Amino acid sequence: MLDKKFILENAATVQANCDRRGVTVNVAKFVESETVRREKQLEVEQLNRQANEVSKSIGKAQDAEEREARKAEGRRLREAKDAVQAEVDRLAAEAAEVQREIPNLTHPDAPVGGEKDALELRLGATPKPEFDFAPLDHVELAEKHDLIDFEAGAKVAGAGFYFLKNEAVLLELALQRYALDILLAAGFTPVITPDLARTEILSGIGFQPRGPETQIYSVENTDLNLVATAEITLGGMLADKILDADELPLRVCGVSHCFRTEAGAAGRASRGLYRVHQFTKVEMFAFTTPDGSEAMLDELCGLECQLFDGLGVPYRVVDTATGDLGGPAYRKFDLEAWMPGRGEAGEYGEVTSTSNCTDYQARRLGIRYKSKGEKGTTFVHTLNGTAIAISRAMIAVLENYQQADGAIRVPEVLQPWVGKTQIG
RNA sequence: GGAUGGGUGGCCGAGUGGACUAAGGCGGCAGUCUUGAAAACUGCUGACGUGGCAACGCGUCCGGGGGUUCGAAUCCCUCCCCAUCCGCCA
Numbered sequence: 001m002l003d004k005k006f007i008l009e010n011a012a013t014v015q016a017n018c019d020r021r022g023v024t025v026n027v028a029k030f031v032e033s034e035t036v037r038r039e040k041q042l043e044v045e046q047l048n049r050q051a052n053e054v055s056k057s058i059g060k061a062q063d064a065e066e067r068e069a070r071k072a073e074g075r076r077l078r079e080a081k082d083a084v085q086a087e088v089d090r091l092a093a094e095a096a097e098v099q100r101e102i103p104n105l106t107h108p109d110a111p112v113g114g115e116k117d118a119l120e121l122r123l124g125a126t127p128k129p130e131f132d133f134a135p136l137d138h139v140e141l142a143e144k145h146d147l148i149d150f151e152a153g154a155k156v157a158g159a160g161f162y163f164l165k166n167e168a169v170l171l172e173l174a175l176q177r178y179a180l181d182i183l184l185a186a187g188f189t190p191v192i193t194p195d196l197a198r199t200e201i202l203s204g205i206g207f208q209p210r211g212p213e214t215q216i217y218s219v220e221n222t223d224l225n226l227v228a229t230a231e232i233t234l235g236g237m238l239a240d241k242i243l244d245a246d247e248l249p250l251r252v253c254g255v256s257h258c259f260r261t262e263a264g265a266a267g268r269a270s271r272g273l274y275r276v277h278q279f280t281k282v283e284m285f286a287f288t289t290p291d292g293s294e295a296m297l298d299e300l301c302g303l304e305c306q307l308f309d310g311l312g313v314p315y316r317v318v319d320t321a322t323g324d325l326g327g328p329a330y331r332k333f334d335l336e337a338w339m340p341g342r343g344e345a346g347e348y349g350e351v352t353s354t355s356n357c358t359d360y361q362a363r364r365l366g367i368r369y370k371s372k373g374e375k376g377t378t379f380v381h382t383l384n385g386t387a388i389a390i391s392r393a394m395i396a397v398l399e400n401y402q403q404a405d406g407a408i409r410v411p412e413v414l415q416p417w418v419g420k421t422q423i424g
Numbered sequence: 425g426g427a428u429g430g431g432u433g434g435c436c437g438a439g440u441g442g443a444c445u446a447a448g449g450c451g452g453c454a455g456u457c458u459u460g461a462a463a464a465c466u467g468c469u470g471a472c473g474u475g476g477c478a479a480c481g482c483g484u485c486c487g488g489g490g491g492u493u494c495g496a497a498u499c500c501c502u503c504c505c506c507a508u509c510c511g512c513c514a
Contacts, residue, residue, distance in 0.1 A: 243434095
């Protein structure tokens with residue numbers, strides 16, 4: 001979330017930013033509640049100070065009568081304080097409600113508009129494959145080679161779940177190892193995170209688990225939720241910590257399962273593995289100083305490119321438009337892989353996403369840093385990026401690597417872990 | 425699931441109603457000594473909010489919430505979390 005004082009002092013800018021992002025928020029209402037709250041808060045502090053003075057004087061009272069008189073005075077002051085405090089609490093809740101809805105600021109270079117207005121920045125190293133046959137989509141390929149059982153998934157857990165079988169299992173593990181090796185070389189600390197997290201952590205990262213259109217599965221009778229991404233657990237890992245400036249930037253990568261309800265999403269574009277309720281993901285996360293986050297966003301995006309160039313999958317990089325940014329993101333780059341079986345004659349489909357969330361998450365999670373020899377603390381900047389989301393990477397690999405005879409070649413970088421050069 | 429013990433500043437840890445203005449230590453910063461460093465010694469050193477150019481002042485904060493009291497880290501209620509042991513278990 002944004003700093004209260006910042007919103008007060010830049011109300012017009014904040015409102016304009018919300019409008020550009022297509023988020024309906026009444027910033028003026030926040031300003032009104034917060035302004036009055038501050039005035040009332042001063043009253044509370046005055047009354048507290050007076051009451052404290054009275055309390056301290058009681059021990060020095062000369063006689064019982066004076067002591068009783070001062071007790072009464074103290075009681076009166078505390079009651080007066082409680083009344084004003086109640087008003088302050090009400091106003092604070094009112095302001096907080098608006099504050100929670102206000103998204104992060106936006107990078108000035110981000111394209112303005114909606115999903116269609118994403119700006120293509122560059123293409124990957126691998127050209128789109130030229131097929132002299134009609135390519136199959138991953139669902140057909142998976143069926144042909146007995147790689148995925150959607151029917152059993154639906155029976156056991158419902159539509160959107162699946163069993164991976166045979167080489168698909170080896171591919172999943174190979175993709176994880178492939179990503180981890182590259183990230184280890186890039187200085188990331190590998191982590192396997194919990195697959196569940198407390199509501200408080202989810203909302204710190206910017207998810208709203210109990211809302212009506214939530215993407216999040218919650219566990220009944222507990223405060224736990226299935227995580228939608230390891231971004232949640234990796235950010236939460238350092239919640240309430242004060243780091244040393246020397247430790248920054250901190251790079252961690254987490255392996256977790258990801259669970260998403262995908263409420264309201266269905267249709268041809270969601271066929272097969274593309275939009276599922278559960279998948280495995282290797283996620284990058286970084287904590288930086290404020291002046292280090294822009295470079296880190298480029299670093300994370302560069303790693304995503306390295307990963308997909310290495311896999312030999314064609315892709316493009318896009319700069320997400322303002323209206324399509326999630327609340328915490330200041331700027332977001334997506335990699336869209338070429339999926340020959342998608343749509344009528346192949347389409348790009350999102351496979352990774354990397355965001356600079358500046359201090360928006362850190363402020364909620366209480367993650368700060370301290371520089372040697374300086375007083376005070378500063379909120380860190382947090383960034384996240386997909387290394388490999390297994391299900392979508394698997395679509396891209398299967399569809400791009402299919403052969404005329406129906407076999408699927410295994411990308412060279414995965415062969416050591418898959419243990420074969422082709423499937424079928 | 426059962427039993428017990430815990431949650432206090434960046435970290436460790438003392439503190440059972442009024443000088444807590446939270447002891448002490450570690451760490452950090454500055455200085456003395458030293459060619460330099462280390463050691464030793466001396467001093468400073470929590471967070472957030474608020475007012476002030478500043479010195480500094482005021483308020484809040486001892487896991488969360490509620491209560492008792494003129495006054496709570498301390499007493500009461502409640503919830504959460506952590507540790508250890510037992511039971512069960514991959």
